[in-house]
Amino acid sequence: MVLSILPGRIVSLRAERLLVELVYSLMDSEFVAEDRQKTNASLAAELHDVRLSRQGDSDAYTRLIKQHQSQVSRMLWRFSRDPLVHEELVQDVFVEAYLSLRSYREKAPFGHWLSRIATRIGYRYWKQIARRGETESFSLAEWDELPDKSPDEMDPGRAAEMLHRLLGQLRPRDRLVLTLRYLEGCDVAETARRTGWTKSLVKIQSLRARKRLKKLFAQAGKGLRE
Amino acid sequence: MKNESLFEALSARARSETPPSVDVAGRVIAILNAEQSRIEQLTEKPLLWLAAASSAFAVSAVVIAIMVYNASTGPLYEISQAISWVVQ
Numbered sequence: 463m464v465l466s467i468l469p470g471r472i473v474s475l476r477a478e479r480l481l482v483e484l485v486y487s488l489m490d491s492e493f494v495a496e497d498r499q500k501t502n503a504s505l506a507a508e509l510h511d512v513r514l515s516r517q518g519d520s521d522a523y524t525r526l527i528k529q530h531q532s533q534v535s536r537m538l539w540r541f542s543r544d545p546l547v548h549e550e551l552v553q554d555v556f557v558e559a560y561l562s563l564r565s566y567r568e569k570a571p572f573g574h575w576l577s578r579i580a581t582r583i584g585y586r587y588w589k590q591i592a593r594r595g596e597t598e599s600f601s602l603a604e605w606d607e608l609p610d611k612s613p614d615e616m617d618p619g620r621a622a623e624m625l626h627r628l629l630g631q632l633r634p635r636d637r638l639v640l641t642l643r644y645l646e647g648c649d650v651a652e653t654a655r656r657t658g659w660t661k662s663l664v665k666i667q668s669l670r671a672r673k674r675l676k677k678l679f680a681q682a683g684k685g686l687r688e
Numbered sequence: 689m690k691n692e693s694l695f696e697a698l699s700a701r702a703r704s705e706t707p708p709s710v711d712v713a714g715r716v717i718a719i720l721n722a723e724q725s726r727i728e729q730l731t732e733k734p735l736l737w738l739a740a741a742s743s744a745f746a747v748s749a750v751v752i753a754i755m756v757y758n759a760s761t762g763p764l765y766e767i768s769q770a771i772s773w774v775v776q
Contacts, residue, residue, distance in 0.1 A: 676713035
């Protein structure tokens with residue numbers, strides 16, 4: 463089969479596909495370049511706002527908060543599902559970030575730096591509630607009642623709520639690493655960056671935390687679901 | 689399905705959850721402003737104490753100076769000077 467896509471030329475289907483792919487890749491590279499330009503411009507604007515904030519410009523810091531609060535809120539929703547506590551934690555992140563703004567070395571995007579602070583604040587909150595012994599109740603029977611074949615059809619909020627309470631049975635350190643690796647979908651490097659741990663420590667900690675999670679299931683006599 | 693696989697599947701599902709929207713900008717700025725004025729007060733306080741201490745010292749120095757001046761020019765001082773001259 464032959465197709466004509468260019469005037470006066472006959473090309474095979476395979477060649478046409480290759481040509482189309484080439485055209486698309488060229489278009490993509492243009493879009494990528496455009497995106498990169500936009501990203502660079504927004505990063506430069508962000509950096510400018512950071513510098514103004516350091517000099518005490520509250521409008522610049524308000525812009526930074528508005529730009530990053532949804533990202534920080536999403537992260538901290540993993541740490542507390544109580545709307546009041548969650549909002550307070552988000553607030554704490556921006557207050558702490560402002561107070562330590564001088565330590566931001568502008569090597570990574572501001573959002574990355576904030577994510578480290580958010581992780582630290584969330585972890586600190588977990589340690590506080592663990593010290594007070596305020597763990598949320600969780601029954602593994604509830605876990606067993608889950609439909610086996612359809613976690614993909616489950617409401618994301620319900621899934622997150624169940625995992626939040628399940629992980630709440632673990633120690634804050636184990637909970638942190640599992641939350642970042644599984645719920646946040648961070649790889650080892652990203653987990654290490656956000657926790658400030660080394661990559662090997664993240665790997666070891668992940669292994670230990672998974673073992674403890676298995677133990678938790680086993681303790682309840684629910685080793686494996688068939 | 690193994691518990692671990694279920695855990696992973698639920699985690700993947702939970703990732704698509706939308707957290708409640710928050711707007712903390714106003715409160716953060718209010719907290720920072722309050723913090724700023726507290727810091728300013730703290731930095732102003734030592735200066736106030738220093739000013740108060742130096743004023744107290746200056747006042748007492750003036751009082752002592754007046755007393756010494758009065759004592760050195762008073763009639764009793766003149767007499768005591770004369771007595772000590774006679775004794776010598």
